[in-house]
Amino acid sequence: MNSESNSLDHQLLVLLHAVREQGQTGSARADLNELLRQNTAARAAMARLLVEEQALIHCLREASILSLLAPVAQPSVTKSLRAQRWFLRRPFTTAAAGLLFGMFCTSMVFGYVINREAVRKMPLAIFDQGLESVAQLDKGMPHGPGQWGVQSARIVSAENGVQPLQGQSMLRMDQVLMNQDDENLSSKAYQVLDLHPLPASTVAGAMEAQVTASFCAPKSEMKARYLIRAVALNEPPATATENFWSKAEDAGVVSLTQRFETEAGDSDWHTFSVKMPLPHGAQSLVIILAATSPKDKTKPAAVRYLDDVQVSILTSPSLQP
Amino acid sequence: MAPTIEDTRFIAALSRHQPALEAFCHAQLGHRQDAQEALQATCVKLWEKSADWDPNTEFLPWAFAVARYTVLSFLRDRMRERLIFDDDVVQAMAEETEAAAEQFEDRREALGSCMQKLQPEQRDLLQEHYITGRSVKELASATGRSESAVKMILLRLREQLSACIERQLRIVP
Numbered sequence: 001m002n003s004e005s006n007s008l009d010h011q012l013l014v015l016l017h018a019v020r021e022q023g024q025t026g027s028a029r030a031d032l033n034e035l036l037r038q039n040t041a042a043r044a045a046m047a048r049l050l051v052e053e054q055a056l057i058h059c060l061r062e063a064s065i066l067s068l069l070a071p072v073a074q075p076s077v078t079k080s081l082r083a084q085r086w087f088l089r090r091p092f093t094t095a096a097a098g099l100l101f102g103m104f105c106t107s108m109v110f111g112y113v114i115n116r117e118a119v120r121k122m123p124l125a126i127f128d129q130g131l132e133s134v135a136q137l138d139k140g141m142p143h144g145p146g147q148w149g150v151q152s153a154r155i156v157s158a159e160n161g162v163q164p165l166q167g168q169s170m171l172r173m174d175q176v177l178m179n180q181d182d183e184n185l186s187s188k189a190y191q192v193l194d195l196h197p198l199p200a201s202t203v204a205g206a207m208e209a210q211v212t213a214s215f216c217a218p219k220s221e222m223k224a225r226y227l228i229r230a231v232a233l234n235e236p237p238a239t240a241t242e243n244f245w246s247k248a249e250d251a252g253v254v255s256l257t258q259r260f261e262t263e264a265g266d267s268d269w270h271t272f273s274v275k276m277p278l279p280h281g282a283q284s285l286v287i288i289l290a291a292t293s294p295k296d297k298t299k300p301a302a303v304r305y306l307d308d309v310q311v312s313i314l315t316s317p318s319l320q321p
Numbered sequence: 322m323a324p325t326i327e328d329t330r331f332i333a334a335l336s337r338h339q340p341a342l343e344a345f346c347h348a349q350l351g352h353r354q355d356a357q358e359a360l361q362a363t364c365v366k367l368w369e370k371s372a373d374w375d376p377n378t379e380f381l382p383w384a385f386a387v388a389r390y391t392v393l394s395f396l397r398d399r400m401r402e403r404l405i406f407d408d409d410v411v412q413a414m415a416e417e418t419e420a421a422a423e424q425f426e427d428r429r430e431a432l433g434s435c436m437q438k439l440q441p442e443q444r445d446l447l448q449e450h451y452i453t454g455r456s457v458k459e460l461a462s463a464t465g466r467s468e469s470a471v472k473m474i475l476l477r478l479r480e481q482l483s484a485c486i487e488r489q490l491r492i493v494p
Contacts, residue, residue, distance in 0.1 A: 010480065013476055051347070
């Protein structure tokens, strides 16, 4: 969306809100209807915004039903995500939840279950995906789940003309240029994720892990190079990062590395994504996000930024065993 | 009487597309309760006309056509005080609404990811406003903020989520 459509969205949301608050008595209703009569783009935007509103109601309603069915669930991000997975995997309880929607016949309730089974993407709980936490970051590989580990990186707010993609903060990745005889080091961020909440049958089936992250480089004469790596391990997160690099090189470990590049002078945020099949019995997923250093050691060190990291488990009828 | 194969196929298609139909009704009427009433009326109408649907054709375009008719009937019968859009605007928006509602499932999925980025108090505010139905005035009183501050927070949250949905949809799955 460009700034023009953002401004139209804003105008429509303000008018819609005013109509709902004022009812028929205010002038907002006439203004809104007149705008929609005259402007095709406004009609399309209004339709989209209201469909998104319905999606919002849908998501909030699901969360509300979950809290009724699982009163012990706390409102933390992690727990709500786990509850969401739980919701997807228990059709009978889901059917009970469907009853709360006031569907008009039992077939509708059954149908709701069918619909939930078609969900293709299950977000995995990732600690501080927006890199907003002011807590100390682990140096190097993190010792367990629920924390970021970094190498030559720190959390900052807007700087160098770069605004965080979301929220107030982002990760600044300082590239490390070593001496002539040493290899350059990349700035990295690591996190280990617990796959244990996934039902064993799910992990054993045909599933993929998708890692998505957004990177940005301030205006520079150099190309920016990034790397996303995912490593699935058959051991719990508490021990997954012990001797990690030797395990990661093991031929039996499923691992995927993908490199990305943006042009010199490009200072926009870019979102990159990798997908990797999850092997049978995987208990942990280690993700590594890096801004790689230039091979040419005469180039000056550059700064890159990382924000909005997401991990999902993908499943679809075509992926089912 | 046991349902026929045709009944089963119809019910499966209706169940699968019911969220998109609800989104269509919501986008045509702009009001949650009205949308739910219109959806129920649409489902009843679809069931009555189920014999007209050819299972070898797409369900949603046929269902949207029935929903359009039902929404217009609903508007004619409804007391005027709660309506957001005039009849002619509803009709003018119908095509755009169908196009948007067809994408409902993709947008809902994207929104699911976007909502994880919200703070718990932001989610609570949305929950209170959109599900519990508390007005801006009530929320302002409950949270000790001014009405304009609550209105602005809700507006920014909607814009933030909308931008996030667009970003999510650009990511190749």
